[in-house]
Amino acid sequence: MIRLQKEQNTMAENVIIIGSGPAGHTAAIYAARAELKPLMFEGFMAGGVAAGGQLTTTTEIENFPGFPEPVSGPELMVKMRDQALKYGTRIKTETVTRTDLSGDVKKVWVDSEMYEAKAVIIATGATAKRLGIPGEDRYWQRGISACAVCDGALPIFRNKPLVVIGGGDTACEEAMYLSKFGDTVHMLVRRDELRASKAMQARVFANKKIKVWWNTNAVEAVGEQFLTGVKYKNNKTGDDGLITASGLFFAIGHTPNTGFLEGQLPTDETGYLMTRNNSTATDIPGVFACGDVKDKVFRQAVTAAGSGCMAALEAERWLGEQE
C-alpha cells in the first residue's frame, strides 16, 4: 500500500487544468470523457472570485445556448462542475501559485506542494480592473465593488444613490441592474459616448433612474466608516464636484489572470495569452490556453466553453502523439 501510494505520487498526471470557468469545465468534461483523468485546480477565491469564475458573479444568463429559461451564473457553473465530476475529473479547491512549464513534465505548485503533468490547460480567466483613486483601498468592500451583480442587492445599497464607472456593455449592464434597487444610478463615462452595444445603450438611455455623466472622471472616494460620495471632474470643462453615493461600482475592464505564469508564455501587449490561429496551443508544446485568459474580443461563456473543448481535444491529440 505504501509503495502504491508512492508510485501514484511520483507519476505525472496526463493533464492538469487550471481554472474552473466555462472554459476549464468544458475542457474537463472533454478530457474526462477521453479517459485522461484530468486534475483541475478550481482555485480558492483566485483572482478575487469564487471557483466557477466570473459567471459566479452574474445573475441571469439569457444567452448560453440550451437554456431558453434564464439560468443563474452560479447555477450554470454548478451544472458544469457536476458534469466534469461525473465523468471523472478530480477537482482541488486550491489556487495554483507557480508553474514551471519548461520541461517535458510540467510542474504546478500550490504554495509549496508540487504537482506534475504531461499537459497543462490554462483557463484562469480575467479579473475586473480597479481605478486606483484616493480612498479606493479604504472604502473597498465598504461601498466600493467591482461587481454590481454580486453586491448590488446588499442592504447598504438599497434605495441609495449609486455610481458606476465605465462606458462599455458591462458598465451599462451593471447600471441597469443597480437601477432595480432604488435611487438614482450615476454613470460616469470618461468619453462623450458609450462603447456599449447599441441595444445596451438604448436600454440605458430609456432607463429614467440612470443619469449619464459624459467626459467625467471619478477622482476620489470619500466617506466616514463607509463610502458617502464620489468626487468627480469633467475632463473637458474642468468642472468638479461631489456626487453623494453609498456605492461605487467599477466596470472598467479586465486583466487576464497570468501572474502565476511569471512570463513563461508570450502575451499580447495587453497581457492576454497568445495561442496559434484557430487553436489553443501556446508556444510551449503540451501547454494550451482557453477562455478569457486568451480572449479579449468575445469573452462570452459559450465562446470560452468552445475553446475549452478545443483545448481538451488538442491536449488529447498531443498526448497521443507523445506515446
Add this chain to the structure above:
Amino acid sequence: MIRLQKEQNTMAENVIIIGSGPAGHTAAIYAARAELKPLMFEGFMAGGVAAGGQLTTTTEIENFPGFPEPVSGPELMVKMRDQALKYGTRIKTETVTRTDLSGDVKKVWVDSEMYEAKAVIIATGATAKRLGIPGEDRYWQRGISACAVCDGALPIFRNKPLVVIGGGDTACEEAMYLSKFGDTVHMLVRRDELRASKAMQARVFANKKIKVWWNTNAVEAVGEQFLTGVKYKNNKTGDDGLITASGLFFAIGHTPNTGFLEGQLPTDETGYLMTRNNSTATDIPGVFACGDVKDKVFRQAVTAAGSGCMAALEAERWLGEQE
C-alpha cells in the same frame, strides 16, 4: 397597409442566418438579443437532415456543458430554437437554394423567392458522405443509411446482423448504438487501426457484439427487395466474401454544405469555408461563416455554438460600422 407591406418587402434584413444547428441558433440568440431581428432559414430536410442539423440525429449528448444529465440531440436543439425565438428570431422552415453575396445588399433565394440582407451568417453544417458502391442507390433507405442513430431502431434492423463502415468516433459510436438492437455488428475498417479516440476504441473492443474487420472495404451492397448482405474485400490479403446483413451504415465522414454558394466564397482543398484567423469573417465583407461548414477539426456542438456567438457579435459590429 398596402404601402407598409411594400416597404417591408423592399427593406433589407439586418442579418439572415442560414442553418439551424448549434452555430446557427447561437448566432440567432446573440443577434436577437442585440436587437438585430435576425431572419433564420432553418432548412427543410436541408442536407438530408431535419431542421436543427446533425444533432437531431444523435441520441444522448454527454458533453455539451451545462447538462450533467445527458440530453438528447433533438431536445437540445428544441431548447436552442425556443431560446432563439424567445428573443425575437424569425424562423422560416425553408432551404436556401441560391445566394448572391456580391453587392452591399446580399441576396438569398428560396427557389424563386428572394430575400435581402445587409449581413449573412452561414451555418449550414456538413452532411454525411456516401461510399458510391454498386447497389448503394438501389438499397438506399432499404437497408442502407448514413445515420445509425436515426434509423437503427427501425424494425427491419432489430435482431439482425448489421454492417458499419468507418473507423472514426462516429463509426464507433454508431456501432455501439446498433449493438443495442440485437445481433452482431460488423465494423469494416479500411485501415489496420481506428481513428477514433481511445475512450471510444476501448468501448468498441469491450463490446462483444461488435466484430471489427481490419483492412476491409465494402465493395457491393446486395439484396432482393431490401438489403441482405455486403460484399467485402480485404485490401491487404485480397480475401473477399459476403457478410449477411440487413443493415449497412455509412460513417465515413462529411461534406460541408456549401453547394448553394456556387463558389462565391473561398474554401480549403476539402471544400470547407475559410474564415479569418480567430474570426468568422469570410473574404466578403458582411458575410460570416460558423460551425461545421467551416470546421473540419473540432466539429463539436459546443465549438459550433461558440463560433455562432462569434459570428453574431462580428456581424453586429460590422453592421454598426456601416451606419
